[in-house]
Amino acid sequence: MSDISAYLDKTCAVILNWNAYLETIECIENVVGAYSGLSIIVIDNFSSDNSLHEIKEHLSLLAVNSGALFFCVDENDFGRAVNEINAVNSCCFILVKAHENYGFAGGNNRGLSVGMKIKKFDYFWMLNNDARINHNSLPELLKVFCGSNSVGFVGSVLCDYYHHDVIQCFGGGNIYKWIGKRKLYLKGEKVSYLSTVAAATPDYLMGASLLVKKRVLETVGLMDEFYFMYAEELDWQLRAKKNGWHISVAPGSIVYHKGAVSTKGRSYLYHYYLNRSSIIFTRRFYSYSVLVSVLMFLPLVNTFKLIKEPKNLAYAMKGIVDGLFFKYPSLF
Structure with a gap:
């Protein structure tokens, strides 16, 4: 695909912001610098740090300079x-x-809902605001769609932003249902390792750089908001698979990802929402025997790992309980 202009015109980047406008503006500049004709939807998730004003000013100026339309x-x-x-x-x-x-x-979902109403968009590129791309990141994702009608999601190879030669994950990770855990595929390997093996497709793809077809949204729907954080991509993709869609990874699509921006300095939130989402996902998709196994394992492994971190351990246990009873607290 030497000329991707036609595909770019049908693609829209979707970037979520929450109290991190400097990070988001840097991400926007990165995307615009790589693909000058790409449309962008930014969602401000009710920030309290003046994000809405700062991003609005930046996008409006970009629109003036590029001739694009801008709407808030x-x-x-x-x-x-x-x-x-x-x-x-x-x-x-x-x-x-x-x-x-x-x-x-x-x-x-708020951004995707707007994008779905715009007729020219066939593809949506969900991109974390702490992700940085290069000129091949999006074209390589689009190539996969061009070669298959049944693929509904394509993920990038995520590499460590601070160590570009280290893989965070090859697209996503694998699910270990009996213990309620997930493991990122090829985490910690060198990028050069990809040239020596034929990497398999993982069980799920990460949402940090994820291209999805509009037809998937029309047939499967949007992500389940009850998760709030973590496992929503797993749920989404598993529902899509049950509707005949497939997932894939574009090995040539490299994206550099910082990670954990939303929970930075508040690791207890990470442990809470990760455990809560694991229990909810298990309850929804697996048998009672799997749930019992997970409920036996997760408290033990969290106690072992967090015994010297009482606050993190308390929130990890609370996440397990709240997931079991489908509670929806907002800790942010």
Whole structure:
């Protein structure tokens, strides 16, 4: 695919922001620098740090300089913007104002909901605001779609932002259902390792750089917002697989990812939501015997790992209990 301009015109990047406008603006600049004709939807997940104003100013200036359309819309009131974009079929930058912090799934869903109304978009590139791309990141993802009608999701090879030669994961990870754990595929390997093996497709793809077809959204729906953080991509992709879709990894799509921006300095939230999501996912997709096994294993492994971190351990256990009883607290 030497000329991807036609595919870029049908693709929209979706970037979620929460109290990290400097990170998000840097991500936007990175994307615009690589693909000048790419449309972008940014969702501000009810930030309290002036993110909405800062990102609005930046996107409006980018639009003026590039000739793109720019709209700042409410999550429930974007009809006029969609109609104008559909009328002129132009590159656009859209900033969506969320009414509350909906988490990863809910925030991205608001952006995808807007994008689905724009006729020219066939593909949505979910990109974390702490991810940095190069000129091949998106074209390599699109190549996979061009070669298969049954693939609904394509993931990138995520590498450590601070150590570019170290793999965070090859697309995503594998599920170990009996213990309620997941492991990132090829984590810690050198990038050069990819040239020596034929890497398999993992069980699921990470949402840090994930290309999804609009037809998947139309047939499967959006992500389940009840998870708030973690496992929403697993749930989404497993539902898609049950509807006949496949997932794949583009080995040539390299994305450099920082990671854990939302929970930085608050590791207890990581342990809480990770355990909560594991229990919810297990309850929804596996048998009672698997759930019993997970409920035996997770408390033991968390106690072993976090015995010297009482706050983290307490929140990890709370996550297990809240997941078991489908509780939906917002700790942010």
